[in-house]
Amino acid sequence: MEEKKLAISDEKLEVFISNILRAGVALSAVFMLSGGVFYLVQNAFAPALYHTFAARPGELLNLRGMAANIRAFNNLGIMQLGLLILIATPVIRVVMSLAVFVIQRDRLYTAVTFIVLGILMYSIFRG
Amino acid sequence: MDTLHFTFFIWLVGIAGGLLGAMTGLGGGVIIIPVLTLLFGVDIRYAMGASLISVIATSSGAASVFVREGFSNIRAGMFLEMATTAGAIIGALLTAMFAPALIAVIFGLILLFSAYLSLNPPADRVDRLPDSFTARFRMNGSYPTAEGKKEYSVHNVTGGFSLMFAAGALSGLLGIGSGAMKVLAMDRVMRMPFKVSTTTSNFMIGVTAAASAGIYIARGYIEPPLVMPVILGVLPGSMLGAFILRKAPSKKLRMVFAFAILALGLEMLYKGFTGRF
Numbered sequence: 001m002e003e004k005k006l007a008i009s010d011e012k013l014e015v016f017i018s019n020i021l022r023a024g025v026a027l028s029a030v031f032m033l034s035g036g037v038f039y040l041v042q043n044a045f046a047p048a049l050y051h052t053f054a055a056r057p058g059e060l061l062n063l064r065g066m067a068a069n070i071r072a073f074n075n076l077g078i079m080q081l082g083l084l085i086l087i088a089t090p091v092i093r094v095v096m097s098l099a100v101f102v103i104q105r106d107r108l109y110t111a112v113t114f115i116v117l118g119i120l121m122y123s124i125f126r127g
Numbered sequence: 128m129d130t131l132h133f134t135f136f137i138w139l140v141g142i143a144g145g146l147l148g149a150m151t152g153l154g155g156g157v158i159i160i161p162v163l164t165l166l167f168g169v170d171i172r173y174a175m176g177a178s179l180i181s182v183i184a185t186s187s188g189a190a191s192v193f194v195r196e197g198f199s200n201i202r203a204g205m206f207l208e209m210a211t212t213a214g215a216i217i218g219a220l221l222t223a224m225f226a227p228a229l230i231a232v233i234f235g236l237i238l239l240f241s242a243y244l245s246l247n248p249p250a251d252r253v254d255r256l257p258d259s260f261t262a263r264f265r266m267n268g269s270y271p272t273a274e275g276k277k278e279y280s281v282h283n284v285t286g287g288f289s290l291m292f293a294a295g296a297l298s299g300l301l302g303i304g305s306g307a308m309k310v311l312a313m314d315r316v317m318r319m320p321f322k323v324s325t326t327t328s329n330f331m332i333g334v335t336a337a338a339s340a341g342i343y344i345a346r347g348y349i350e351p352p353l354v355m356p357v358i359l360g361v362l363p364g365s366m367l368g369a370f371i372l373r374k375a376p377s378k379k380l381r382m383v384f385a386f387a388i389l390a391l392g393l394e395m396l397y398k399g400f401t402g403r404f
Contacts, residue, residue, distance in 0.1 A: 014194050014201065021191040021333075025184060029362055036355040040131060043352075048133035050353055053170040062345065079351035083180060086358065087340045089187050090333035097205060108264065112206055116334065119212040123219075124341040 024089030035078030141360020149368025154304025161391035175302030176348030182304040186333030189369040193326035212338040214295025219339035231399030238392025245385035287317040299339040304332035
């Protein structure tokens, strides 16, 4: 009885994952679009310079620098927030799957998902 | 070119990339990177950064449709993601050590390979022979077909896992989804049904790309003003592509797509070898 209440079917898991993906993508698009519109209003006639590679200043290359931009809520910061939400979407999907496998008492896939999450975390926080 | 026009054209490239990427299961990267570099003269590192992010958008946008309809094999996908994410980190770290010309050459070869695969689509067949490993890992599943739900078995996880590691490394190295190679691993090596392979690949691509994204950001490959129009184009494009894919892509479309990436691949190779990157 107790087991049944806790169990989440694979079909429910699928719908749940689908909703997370949709929400993440939609939210990201809203920020990208609004940041993009502000950016274009301010820079419409500036030349587009992407022909040569020049790394941005350091504060744009890590989470702390991005957080400062996002708090300032300038056009770059709004777009970066959209970017981070988009990158976080598959990661959150993995976290949610982990939770579901734990609830399902599926030890095998709890371990598998935990390893995938560990690799993702290593990549995100080493930079 | 001023930023307004540039952004508009890149947006159109994003729509085309998302549409074709979702319909073929190859991901948008194989279109977006060569078009940005060859047509718009964008530095290949910026193009790779924009592509990597757009690949996450394509994957999440299309997967939200496929997962709901029960095509994707979530367990097999999660299992194989151990290989693709580990490979992606290695690939992303290697990118900084390779000259852009070398990356262009590797990219060209991948395009030729993708064109070959597009021209030789495997027949959709269902295999139900038992396999003790995949049974223990509960990877065998079922998927909807015109004749109702069909059960299938999964095989040769060792072979598929190794190929997935390579697919992940290429994804991190080039900023693409490596969809062609993921489909190859599932469809031909693990003998999963084609439709299950393409949709599960689509599903895995986002997680694989997210594993390289941290490293790409730290290296400065990801330029928000360039990424913005790509994503905003790729999203509607990929959703439309996933919607159209419900009816299998026509042979004619496959041919057109294959020849387009064949041409882009040859151009990448030529420019890579003549040192124009």
